[in-house]
Amino acid sequence: MEEHVVYLALGSNIGNRAANLKEAIASLAPQMEVKARSSVYETDPWGYEDQEKFLNQVVRVETYLKPEQLIKHLKRLEVALGRKESFPNGPRLIDIDILLYDDLVLYSPALTIPHPHMHERAFVLVPLMDIASDLVHPVKKKSIRELALFADVSGVRKFEG
Numbered sequence: 001m002e003e004h005v006v007y008l009a010l011g012s013n014i015g016n017r018a019a020n021l022k023e024a025i026a027s028l029a030p031q032m033e034v035k036a037r038s039s040v041y042e043t044d045p046w047g048y049e050d051q052e053k054f055l056n057q058v059v060r061v062e063t064y065l066k067p068e069q070l071i072k073h074l075k076r077l078e079v080a081l082g083r084k085e086s087f088p089n090g091p092r093l094i095d096i097d098i099l100l101y102d103d104l105v106l107y108s109p110a111l112t113i114p115h116p117h118m119h120e121r122a123f124v125l126v127p128l129m130d131i132a133s134d135l136v137h138p139v140k141k142k143s144i145r146e147l148a149l150f151a152d153v154s155g156v157r158k159f160e161g
Contacts, residue, residue, distance in 0.1 A: 034061050
């Protein structure tokens with residue numbers, strides 16, 4: 001069975017945010033094996049600002065799931081962990097997004113890889129720098145470190161909770 005290297009972004013701003021991230025990471029197995037995890041960062045909300053601050057983290061996993069299987073699995077996992085339907089960029093108990101999947105570039109109705117906004121979101125780039133600063137974005141052709149130079153990182157702080 002072929003293993004794929006995938007980077008996932010996790011976020012939470014409802015309830016015990018740190019525990020939500022830990023529980024989400026623990027629940028990735030057996031379909032995914034966590035190989036690296038970033039520090040946890042507290043970040044200002046993005047898009048819709050009238051809500052609690054988020055905790056964000058990025059993990060590198062290996063999985064045998066194909067991209068469409070993986071996104072369906074992650075969405076089911078979010079619901080199993082307690083996520084309720086909200087509005088775009090609204091409060092979330094847990095959010096798990098696929099950032100990168102090998103060096104795949106995919107545009108399908110169900111999924112876009114790499115994540116279409118990751119290069120402009122400091123709350124993704126800063127934790128990704130912890131574990132993959134030299135990784136090259138397959139569309140932008142720039143390293144994560146280079147992309148982070150152009151992001152406003154002022155709202156991203158290491159979480160010591």
